[in-house]
Amino acid sequence: MSVNVTIDDLLCQGHGRCEALAPHLFEFDDLGYARVIRSTPAGHDVEFAASAAANCPEQAIRVTRKDPSDSESLR
Amino acid sequence: MADVLDEAEPYRAPGVCPAGDRSSDDFDILDPDYLRNPYPTWDELRGTCPVAHSDRWGGSWLPTGFETVKEIARRPEDFSSRALEVTGPIPPVGKGLRVPPLSSDPPYHAAHRKLLMPLFTKSAVSSWETRIREIAVESLDRLDGRQEIDAATEYAGHVPMQVTLEMLGVRADDASALETMVDQLLRSGPRDLEQRERAARGLLDYFREVLSEPGCVEDRPDLLGHLLRLQAEDPSIDEERMLGMCFLLLVAGIDTTWAALSSSLLHLASHPADREQLVDDPRLIPAAVEEFLRAFAPVSNARVTTREVNIGGQDLPANERVILPLAAANRDPEAFDDPDQIKLDREPNNHIAFGLGIHRCLGSHLARLELRVALEEWLRRYPVFSLRADVTIEYWGGQVRGPANVPIAIGEVRR
Secondary structure: OEEEEEEOOOOOOOOOHHHHHOOOOEEEOOOOOEEEOOOOOEOOHHHHHHHHHHHOOOOOEEEEEOOOOOOOEOO | OOOHHHHOOOOOOOOOOOOOOHHHOOOOOOOHHHHHOOHHHHHHHHHHOOEEEEOHHHOEEEEOOHHHHHHHHOOOOOEEOOOOOOOOOOOOOOOOOOOOOOOOOOOOHHHHHHHHHHHHOHHHHHOOHHHHHHHHHHHHHOOOOOOEEEHHHHHHOHHHHHHHHHHHOOOHHHHHHHHHHHHHHHOOOOOOHHHHHHHHHHHHHHHHHHHHOOOOOOOOOOHHHHHHHHHHHOOOOOHHHHHHHHHHHHHOOOHHHHHHHHHHHHHHHHOHHHHHHHHHOHHHHHHHHHHHHHHHOOEOOEEEEOOOEEEOOEEEOOOOEEEOOHHHHHOOOOOOOOOOOOOOOOOOOOOOOOOOHHHOOOOHHHHHHHHHHHHHHHHHHOOEEEEOOOOOOOEEOOOEOEEOOOEEEEEEOOO
């Protein structure tokens, strides 16, 4: 399974929990807001993405299944 | 093992939320028993009146649920940050102590915050790790040979104070005078409003003097130099705003980190299994720091309603104080399983110890770094230690809550 990962820029406040938990999937911009490095992680990285989303205090990260027939959100 | 704090006599606010009489919820945010163990009160309030009210100390509303606290933090238009103090009269609009960006509201807030954000990104503060470690080790060296240590005043207080002074670039000689003023502002200040006023004026006067010294110029390498460069680029930054930023950069990082580190060491001193786990595998420390932050979140800043609002099912009049007890939110069983249990590897842990929304703690990456490094060095030096049973632990509180003393008996020293 692979997923789509997006960050809602209006919600992100730069807590940095995603970057701390999954530095291979998220990074910071110059002001300290989070950016997605790999927007379609697969395999074990799906868990990292889901963990980053679950730990975000702003609920700014969305992880959704890529398969269009299954639009259920993981988070 | 039960948390030592949980064994204390639970605090009961007299007449909490009696049906139909909103005027006498009557919790006392400065009561020593409440400060020692506020958790039963928060549990009770969450169940009976999720947005409680008290007339004490100038009057305040106290939401205790995770979602309610979050919603208030996310509605800065309705809940202004213009007066952050949790006690005393609410100053008229425009008359409170201005410490931008913390006290700034939209639409001014974004510009105020953007000025300081680059200074406190994770990568910007990471350059301080080596120096923070030196400060931690120096602090421990000064305790050499001691069998009994007050971890709060002799270690947890020293690290953030020293880091803050060096980052700002103020003289080490000024440490004790500044510490006294910060103490009067945040520890005795909530009950003694005159002293709080004096301390606030004293800190502003201190920075006015520092900034006007002949040697205080833009090319100095510290935070004061950065602020001077910002002012040179943007003359609209007047003296009041400069002094307010200096004030914030000094005050915000000292007692907060001090309290979080003291609480963490208190927990480890009374929970040997958790201590052993972190000693055996220091890679667990970053997750443990998050859990300590969740459970012992020290900060409760206030907001002021800008209009009549409804929050958590409660109607609030305009111009009323609402306290945001971040630790109460972090202990809400609706948001966290077994919230009173400290689980070092808690997952997920979407706590809000640093607040959220537009006022997310600007120094959170610095605080996390200091907490991690200070715990790493303490546990490296003292892998075995315990809480002394013969000393009572007192708490101070208000905007920042934490143990005033953490009496520790050292069991083993490693060098």
